Amino acid sequence: MPWSAITLSDGNIAPAIAFGSASRRSPGAENKSVDHLLGALGSGFKHLDTAQQYGNESDVGQAIRESKLARDEIFITTKWSDGSMPARQACEASLKALGVKYIDLYVIHHTWTCNGDIAGAWRQMEEIKEAGLASSIGLSAFGLDEVEEVLKSCQNKPAVNMIMLHPNLLTQTRSLLDLMAKHKIVPGGYSSLKPLWDEEAGTEVRQVAKELSSCRMKKRSCDGGRPSCANCLSTNEQCLIPPPGRFRRQGSTDRQSNAPSSSVSPSPRSDKLQADIARLKEHTARIEERLQRVEGGAFEGSQLEALAEDFVLGMHDRGNENDHSLVLNGEFQTFVSPGGLSDTSGAKYRLTVDESGNVTYHGVTGLNQGQDVPVSPSQSLGHPGDAVPVFPIRSFADTISQNQTLAPIFKALATSRHISVAPELGDALLNAFHCYEVFEITDQASFLRDMVLGGPCYSELLLMVLYASASRMIDGLTEEQKLSQGDLFIKLAKAYLYKEMEGPSKITTIQALLLLSSRECALGEISQGWNHAGLAFRIIQDLGIHHNPEFVLGVSDLSLEEQANRDRVFWAAFIWDKALSLALGREPTLPPRLGADPSTIPVFTNDEEPWIPYFVNPLNCPPSLQGYVYPHSSRSTAFRLIARLCIIVHDIIMGLYSTDRRGNVSHIREAFVTKTRRRLDGLWNDIPAHMKTGLDQPSPPPHIFMFLIFFHASSILLHRPTVNPLDIANASGPARICLEHSIAATGQAVRFGRTFGDYMRYLPRYSWFVAASFDIVLLDSNVASIQEAALDRLTVWLKTMGKNLLRAPSITRSVQHISSRVYEVLAKNLVLAQSPFNGQITYVLPTATTRGASSAFARYSVDGKRVIRLLRPSAD
Incomplete structure (x- = not known):
């Protein structure tokens, strides 16, 4: 088990x-x-x-x-x-x-x-x-x-x-x-699996548990005509279609919500529900009276606490936002203030809810504005200028704390919820993915929780894409088996994607598309990866996630977890957009949020917990990782840092490499470089000391390594346009800065390979390619030691990338480009070709760009007086 x-x-x-x-x-x-x-x-x-x-x-x-x-x-x-x-x-x-x-x-x-x-x-x-x-x-x-x-x-x-x-x-x-x-x-x-409706539970808890076990909430595709679900069988009740207007989760694809209520005959259960509703209406009236007394200052602090303890578990309905609805979640209480929502000064957009309960956003010229988003239970009273709420509001940190506390339970329960795989393989795949994830696209605790409970952080599409992504990370399989297994999951994922695209936009769809794009780009399927990323960006825009929440009316009325998930998925998409833009040489699609600060990205994990590599079978753990424990995982810190870096990278792309800026005169470019270098220096100074360990120590985890090597690549991209031939000849000025970052990037990559093996993710591979591209330039330097050191670094790059070709065919052209440039330089510089630069450069040139194609080897070698010889790959 x-x-x-x-x-x-x-x-x-x-x-x-x-x-x-x-x-x-x-x-x-x-x-x-x-x-x-x-x-x-x-x-x-x-x-x-x-x-x-x-x-x-x-x-x-x-x-x-x-x-x-x-x-x-x-x-x-x-x-x-x-x-x-x-x-x-x-x-x-x-x-x-x-x-x-x-x-x-x-x-x-x-x-x-x-x-x-x-x-x-x-x-x-x-x-x-x-x-x-x-x-x-x-x-x-x-x-x-x-x-x-x-x-x-x-x-x-x-x-x-x-x-x-x-x-x-x-x-x-x-x-x-x-x-x-x-x-x-x-x-x-x-006693964690004790039934919620156990007799020892309170009356209200039992009632809510029975309501939550309704087939309609768990079995969304139930139309009342299919066999009764397990929950209804266990309680000997009839499967019912909810009456029109019943609350549904954001993103529900249910198309039967408007079915006439007369299609199902009344039952004792529905009669009891109506009685409960009447009781809650009476209770609401009493609450309104108490609320008026609270606002009038009729209660002292101790009386307020007693009043809070007096409340019973209520039900939340997305009705008129001006109603004084009691909202209780078993642990915290809030009121919705009378007077409804007020306009945000200067807001050009607002979130609305359509007839099906799906959240979208509109500008002032929109045709179908819809109703305002109702205030979520986790929000505080009133508006920013109001007095302090009279009841404590649970914070997002409390939500994360609860998720992490209950994570072991939900992790165990999720074992039975896997699809298309054996439970043990499903668990292993999810464990591997969340251990080695680098873009922080999903949160393990909330995903597993909603995998069990059917919440909005889970979807079958996202599960399949997680399986596919994790197939590259799991141990015990050959490279061919990992690719084949991943392809099977992708086929299932695309079937789920077709189904999801018929429904409303959801955050889980964005997450799945971003991961799908990442995998396709790594495998050389550039068009598919670009298009799936573009679809993810489009859904982000459909939900208004690309706007700074401060400028969108209604975002603050979503639950704290919903707001945090929107923030998290935007920055994950923003980072991936920059990676794609750089690697494909295209301008970015997603601009930074106006006035947004990545340092405020919500913390989903405990950065102080240690990071330990995951292996299904500990016997597969290589010697370099035996006993490896990185004392501070720093996932949230690394995510915030790379988001900050990507804002700078966006400006570098648009300021130096975009079509309308390439013709800038030199003093404009140099002023931009100077200003941006100060931003990069400030970012480097903010990196915690434990993340900047020496190159003689084991590599940090993949998510920290990705940030560090991307930082060095960004510095090279900033200074390279201002390098002139004299700088290259003497290895001075901007060329010296690029040289330092090329050395650092290669050192990080070598250290990572020593610790975790030669395989790298898409963004680290690109970052090292940037360093290698500048090393090619350094071969034209007049300083022999600079030339030979650059050739040594290129040797390491070519050998490592050659080992990555099967898992990442997208780098084939990069290997061919670098190797061809090396050959051209050495063919013209026989002195450098015959120098003792530590032996031999070996690289792989595949005969085709498709996966599984045979490969042939081409070698440059220098042996005293011998002339360099290029062995062409076979034509088969």
Whole structure:
């Protein structure tokens, strides 16, 4: 069973799902025998959970021995339960019963195990870890106060706290989860799959859970005439088509929303729903009265808190924006202020909602303006000039914190939601993609959450494209197998794309098209890549994402997560637009947002978490990556930096390389270069020190490497138009600056190849090509050492790119161009050709531009008095 792994704060890695050996009241689980445990191990479980209190540690040990699995293939969790026994004595007893030399995760089972001395008990646990009897130590069933007590005096923070983690309890556990997230304590959840409508849940929670399990919300293509869905069968209810006007998610492609309500006969369920609506209307009237009293200053602070606690879970309907609708999400409360939306001063555009609930945008001359976007539950009261809201509003950071806290649960649940692949392969592909992703187009936590819940951050099209992209990243396959597997996923993706294009514009469609474009360009399918990118840019414009949100009325009324996703996808597209423009020699399509600052891009991930390369089979990990841990992933930081760099690159393209600027007189160009160089210097100074490590150290992760080498290429592109022959001859002036960045770019590329292998992504390959192109120019220098060093760098470039040809046929012409230029220079400069420049330049010239074509080798070699010889490729 291919459960994913979780890296604990102490660096140890634990399988995300454990097989619990405790007895349960459920039929068949009254006790867990050795056979049960062997069955779990045989099914793929690698994490066994037991405890001193269960009395079955010896059974667990026997099952491990009979399974014939190596010790390092199994993760064992057990617990100190008996407080009358010192922790070390209990641990040694567990080790003996289990028949092992160490425990992977040793946990204090209950707070009462500590006998009132939590700090002393934890010190005993730390001594166990220091003695090597346990790799990681943690807690179980510790509440907020108890965890804080541990943190006050601990030397080693708990790696885990096992708590009941369930949607019914999120409100009660929010403070605890926030504290654990702050200190990187992983929540170990039990009873996480408990039914939402369990009798222990509140009445409102059960009702909402049943409503959310409606076939119409989960099975969007249901027309009422198909077989009942599993949810309706489980509750013995009839599959219903919602009445007209029912809220639907943004981007829904449902075409039956206007079906007459009389097509389905009334049922007890619909009667109850009508009664609930009537009850909520009465409740709304009471809320309006209270709101008026709040606005009139009739409540003090403590009374406001009591009033907030008095509210019950409500329902949110996209109706009249002037209604005072109660909006509750189980964890936070907001009101929609009376008076509706006000105009934004000077706004030329506004978001609207059409009859189907889809969001688009219009200018002042638009024919079909539509209704304003209703205020989202996550927005604050009133307008910017209003007083501070009377109730706390959950921030986007809180949303991200919750996503990351619940990520292990959704990751496990998503295993059953894969399409067209075995669950273990689907999990592996998604893990690989989100590990090695460089453009930050998607967020793993929100994607997996909505993959399970059917939310707007997931689509089948995006899933297929993620599979295809990840096929290039996954281990255990040959290059031919990776390409073939990716092609199969792309065929499925294009079928989903055809279907999606019949519906409204969605952010997931943009994300899929950007990834599809990236893959096609890398494979040399330039026209397809360019056109799919153009389609993505067009959808961005259709949704108004290309405008600065401050200038579009209605954007602020979207949820904080929707706003963040729009911001994120714009900058990802903006970066890819610059990569395409440079690589294809075309002017950019997407201009920068007016007045936008990439340093404010929302943070989706924790930059302080370590980055660890992912391998399906650890045995496939090369020696250079064994034990590799980059201490700060810095994903959000790198994304912000490359977005800032791309704004500068956009100006470089338009200021130096566009058709109407190429004829600028020299002093105008030099003034532009001077000003832009200061911008690049300022950006370099803002890069964190840990991202600028020395070339003698292992390479940073791919997303940081891409930024660094692109920075050096951008500097070369800035200064190259001002280089003159005298600069080249003496390696001075702008040529010296380009030389320094060429050396740095090659150093970064060599370091990356040493660490991660020779294969590079599209933008890093282009960036190194820029450096190699300038090295060709340096072969005309009068300084022999400069010439020979440039030839050495070209040797490295040609050899590395030759190895990339199969996975990236798009570089074929680049290799041919560089190799031909090298030959021309060496053919005219026999002194340089016969100099000891470290041997031989080897490169590959494919006989065709299509993938799978045979290749032939051509070699330049210098051997004392021999003249350079070009071996032509065979004609087959």
